Amino acid sequence: MPRDPNVPLEVFIAFPKTLTDDTAKEQVRKMWLYGNDKQIVAMELMFKDKLEAVFRPIGLHIDWKNLILGTYMPSGLSVIIPNSLLPEFGSTTEERIENLNDYLYIKFTKQENTLIAETVVPLRGKVSEDIAKEILEESHYTPLELILVGLGYKPCNQTKRLFLPRLLTWFKGYDGKPMHIAQFTLPETAKTTFGIQSEYVWNYRYIPEPPTLARLILDARSGILGEVFLRNGIVFDEFDKWTIDTPDRRMTFDSILTGMEQGKWERGVSAMGVRAPDVTRLIPILFFGNLGDMSKMYGATIFCTRAWFTEVYSRRLTHDVRALADRIAVIDGCFREIRIMDYLSGTVLPHSVIRGIISNLQKDVKPCNVSNLKGRLKRHADNVYAIMKALQMNVDSQTCDAIVGGTYEWDKTIPEETIKKIDFVPQRE
Secondary structure: OOOOOOOOHHHHHHOHHHHOOHHHHHHHHHHHHHHHOHHHHHHHHHHOOEEEEEEOOOEEEEEOOOOEEEEEOOOOOEEEOOHHHHHHHOOOHHHHHHHHOOOEEEEEEEEOOEEEEEEEEEOOOOOOHHHHHHHHHHOOOOHHHHHHHHHOEOOOHHHHHHHHHHHHHHOEOOOOOEOOEEEEEOOOOOHHHHHHHHHHHHOOEEEOOOOOHHHHOEEOOOOEEOHHHHOOOEEEOOHHHOOOOOHHHHHHHHHHHHHHHHOOOOOOOOOOOOOOOOOOOOOOEEEEEEOOOHHHHOOOOOOOHHHHHHHHHHHHOOOOOHHHHHHOOEEEEOOEOOOHHHHEOOOOOOHHHHHHHHHHHHOOOOOOOOOOOOHHHHHHHHHHHHHHHHOOOOOOHHHHHHHHHOOOOHHHHOOHHHOOEOOOOOOOO
C-alpha cells in the first residue's frame, strides 16, 4: 500500500497502478502537489502549458449569464470547465454538483491568462453495498466491530467506548435528521484522524479552528460558497479554544445554531449583492475538544456531561450555550486515558466498503417512540436508540435516555482492570 504523508490514501486508491508501480505513484504525488501547493504549481506554469492535477475543490464558480463553470483549487488556481464536459459528472444537476464538489482529476492547458480543462474525471468514492452486505452477513464481528476494523483499529472495549459516540454522526436519525455530537477527551484519542477520515469517506470538512462566516457560509468578496454548501458534514476540532468575543464570531455562532436545527445557513448580503443560497442543508456537526475545565468537575459533582458542558462553556464563552447543548444529541466526556496508538491493527477496509456498511445499516434505522425525555432530547434519544439497534447493540430505552441526558458513564464500559482512571486531584509536594 503506497504511503506518503502529503497525499491521502484515498487518492492513491483512485489510481490502482500506484499500488504496484512506483512511477505511477510519483506521478500521482506530483498531481496532488499541483492541485494543492500554490508555489509549486505557479512555478510549473512558468515553463509548461499543460498540467494534470488532483484535488478537492474549495469552491465552484457558476456564471449562468455567460455560461461559464469554474472550479477553484486549494493551490489558488481557477480552472474553467467547458460545458461539453458536464455529462461526465452525471445526468442530473444534483449529481453533477455533488461530483464537482468532491475529488477531481483535471488535465488543463494554459491559454493566455486562462486555464481551460481538457479532461475532468470525478473521483467521488463509490459505495460497495453488495460487498458490505455480504461481509455483514458472514463476518463473526458485530457491525460496530466491523467499522472499527475497517478504520484500522482493534475491536475492543476501549475503541468501542471511544468511537461509538462519534460514529453516530455517520448516521441519520429515522426522521432523516443529522446527529450532532460533542466529545471531549484526553490527548491522543484519534480526534484529528477521525476528522480527516470523515473527509475522505463522507466528504466532510475538518476545521481545527473557530470558523468565520466567509469560510463556513459564503465569501462575500468572491461569491464562493462556504463549507456547509460544499461538504456533507463538519468536524470542529479544538472547540475548547473557541471564543465569541467579536461581532463576526457571535454571528457565526448564531448561524451555526440555526443551521444545526433548521438547515438554514445565512449571512448578510455583500456589497456586490451576493447572498447565500436559500436552500436547506441539514448536515451533521461533530465538536471535538480536550477535557479542560470539565475534568475539574469529574468526581466533584453528580455526573452529568450535558450540565457540565453548559456550565463550563457558558462561562468560557460569556454566552449562554444552552441552545447549542439542546441541539447536540450526545455530549460525551471521556475521562479514561486511551492512547489510540496501542490499538492500531495495521489493516483497513476500502472506504467504499465502509460506506457500504453504513448504507446497509442505515436502512435498519427504524422509527420508534421509546424515550421518556421531552422536547428535542426525546427526539435525540429515540434516534440514538434506533441507530444502536441498527448496530445490533443490546440497549434499552432507559440507557439511551441516560446517554442523551448526559448521565451515562461510557467509561464504565471498560473493565477497571484493563485501564486506570485518571486522577485529577492535585498531589501535595
